[in-house]
Amino acid sequence: MNVTNFTKCALLVVLIVTFGGCNSKKDKSATPAASPQEKTATQEPSQDKGGAQAVPAKDKADAEAAAVRVLALLEAGDFSGIYKGASAGFQKIGTESQFVAKFQQTRQRVGVLKQPRQISAAMRPDKSVVLVYRVENDRYTTDMRLTFSRSANGMMELAGLNQHDELKKQSPP
Numbered sequence: 581m582n583v584t585n586f587t588k589c590a591l592l593v594v595l596i597v598t599f600g601g602c603n604s605k606k607d608k609s610a611t612p613a614a615s616p617q618e619k620t621a622t623q624e625p626s627q628d629k630g631g632a633q634a635v636p637a638k639d640k641a642d643a644e645a646a647a648v649r650v651l652a653l654l655e656a657g658d659f660s661g662i663y664k665g666a667s668a669g670f671q672k673i674g675t676e677s678q679f680v681a682k683f684q685q686t687r688q689r690v691g692v693l694k695q696p697r698q699i700s701a702a703m704r705p706d707k708s709v710v711l712v713y714r715v716e717n718d719r720y721t722t723d724m725r726l727t728f729s730r731s732a733n734g735m736m737e738l739a740g741l742n743q744h745d746e747l748k749k750q751s752p753p
Contacts, residue, residue: 633705634703635701642735644711647726650741651696657687666738691718693716693724694717697714699712708740709728709729709736711727711728712724724741726740
């Protein structure tokens, strides 16, 4: 029985190689390909299939530095500091007191955000940089989308903060 299974597997591998071919020995080009990081740093932003552009290295670094500040303020509970450092467009959505009250209420209900880990970065057509972080709190694992845009003085400012909560899977007692 085991010999039959082994023979079937061997035949399957031979058929796959025969019809699919082997790409390991094909000469792709005479010059070595640049790494994805080198391509991003040296090329203009390109359009991906989803409509978002690759983020230029400087914009990504500036947005990530701004995100570190925002995430630190979130962890510290300084919601007023987040609001004051945000773009004028962000502040038009509501008053500082409304923003602070909403985030204090959320913090009391679910706990402090912790362990932020960046999972993606993209540039929108309007040149805003969108960073998505996976963060946790006592009740949720959350993907938090932070959008940054350049102010008139060239600084990256928070232009959007969107959060998607999923209840953590509770292990049985």
